[in-house]
Amino acid sequence: MNRLNFLLKTTFLLCCAFLLISSIYEIQPTTDVASENELEKSSEITRKKSSIEIKIYNERQQRLQNAVQDYFKNAIKKGLIVGAGVSIVQGDSILLSTGYGKRNVNKPAKINKETVFRLGSLSKGFAGVLVGKLNSDGLLNWNDNVSNYLPDFQFNDSDITCQVKLSHILSHTSGAPYHSYTDLIEADVDLKTIASKFESVQPISEPGDLYSYQNALFALSGEVTQCITGNSINQDLKTYFFEPLEMTSTSTDFNTLMASNNKAHAHRKYGKRWKTIKFTDKYFNAVAAGGINASADDMAKWMRFLLGHNQEIMSAQELSEVFEPIVEIGGNRKYYQRWDGHQASFYAYGWRIHHFTETDTGLPKTVIHHGGSVNDFRNEIALFPEEDLGISVLMNSMTKLSKQVIPDLHRIISGIYHETTPEVIVQAGYTNP
Numbered sequence: 001m002n003r004l005n006f007l008l009k010t011t012f013l014l015c016c017a018f019l020l021i022s023s024i025y026e027i028q029p030t031t032d033v034a035s036e037n038e039l040e041k042s043s044e045i046t047r048k049k050s051s052i053e054i055k056i057y058n059e060r061q062q063r064l065q066n067a068v069q070d071y072f073k074n075a076i077k078k079g080l081i082v083g084a085g086v087s088i089v090q091g092d093s094i095l096l097s098t099g100y101g102k103r104n105v106n107k108p109a110k111i112n113k114e115t116v117f118r119l120g121s122l123s124k125g126f127a128g129v130l131v132g133k134l135n136s137d138g139l140l141n142w143n144d145n146v147s148n149y150l151p152d153f154q155f156n157d158s159d160i161t162c163q164v165k166l167s168h169i170l171s172h173t174s175g176a177p178y179h180s181y182t183d184l185i186e187a188d189v190d191l192k193t194i195a196s197k198f199e200s201v202q203p204i205s206e207p208g209d210l211y212s213y214q215n216a217l218f219a220l221s222g223e224v225t226q227c228i229t230g231n232s233i234n235q236d237l238k239t240y241f242f243e244p245l246e247m248t249s250t251s252t253d254f255n256t257l258m259a260s261n262n263k264a265h266a267h268r269k270y271g272k273r274w275k276t277i278k279f280t281d282k283y284f285n286a287v288a289a290g291g292i293n294a295s296a297d298d299m300a301k302w303m304r305f306l307l308g309h310n311q312e313i314m315s316a317q318e319l320s321e322v323f324e325p326i327v328e329i330g331g332n333r334k335y336y337q338r339w340d341g342h343q344a345s346f347y348a349y350g351w352r353i354h355h356f357t358e359t360d361t362g363l364p365k366t367v368i369h370h371g372g373s374v375n376d377f378r379n380e381i382a383l384f385p386e387e388d389l390g391i392s393v394l395m396n397s398m399t400k401l402s403k404q405v406i407p408d409l410h411r412i413i414s415g416i417y418h419e420t421t422p423e424v425i426v427q428a429g430y431t432n433p
Helices: 002-077 120-136 166-170 182-186 191-200 216-229 233-242 254-259 296-306 316-322 405-417 423-428
Strands: 083-090 093-101 116-118 267-270 273-276 293-295 342-347 352-357 364-374 377-384 389-395
Touching: 002 083, 002 093, 002 405, 083 296, 083 405, 093 296, 116 377, 120 166, 120 216, 120 233, 120 296, 120 316, 120 364, 120 377, 166 216, 182 191, 182 216, 191 216, 216 233, 293 296, 296 377, 296 389, 377 405, 389 405
Parallel strands: none
Antiparallel strands: 083 093, 083 389, 116 293, 267 273, 342 352, 352 364, 364 377, 377 389
């Protein structure tokens, strides 16, 4: 009897164990299938979202291309410009890099993204960033005295001469009268000779006190960098920026510009007709102030770098020092001071820094900007750091369009990229992407 009870108990325990094991193995496959279904569902949602984002990007980019093309076609039709090289970047993406109109009004060749223009004072931004790079590398300091590097540079007031720092000539606050010896720059006098001429200049203020725009003094920054590196500013710009950023059409001399098979010709308007004017070699003796040539495509690469997307070359912190406001630009007569929402303008190191208030939101906005003209080329560049956005417009004629082209293009971009529900979402039937 005891043996029978033992067998029954043993059999009962074995049955329970079997049922328990069976239930575990029956439940497990069901759990795996559910997990796989959830993963597949999640993956499908991710694919759909990614697909929608790509469609949104492509649709917006196409609309941007169409809108900007219409804008410049209209400007050409109205006789405001002959042509333009235009680039727009946002984040790490080049949204647009192209050309409109003709290189030469008398010939059929069209401007494209590789057409080279003279930059004029947009060159000052390159010089400021170069000094920033050498400063961050510990090779010089913003507060170095200019006369320590260039003994021939003297004002007629020796006390003031000793106070003039590299930061002062890069921010137009040296104390020299407005546009001192710009005529000598345009007469192709070498910079060392020009530096010695300042001995007869009577300063109008203490260094750092007053904004007074300069070309000759600003150009001396290139002589200072040469003392540091042993290379011309032409070579330093190429080594530090043009080559690593693959700015293959950018140059700093007259001969390279003239040898280009894809360059824009400058124009001047006589009555209602545009006529080409001769190339001059002005400002190639003063590269830092106005002697750089570049294409729309290279300007796109330059802006992407300035927005902090090539950290291996310069960090965002190092670049921010170049854009630090130094002196306020007074008055209200400058064209950029009449842009909507303008509050104040300053000069940094080769850059103008504007403070705005957004008209629709009331939020503050910063614009890092510069204009440039030389040899009847007229150009504009602007960075909007809060939007990670850059706009560059290079034009082969002097034109009143230059005064408004940056805010005009910014409005076009904002209308397309800041809309609440892109058209592609509506068309696709997705209202909550």
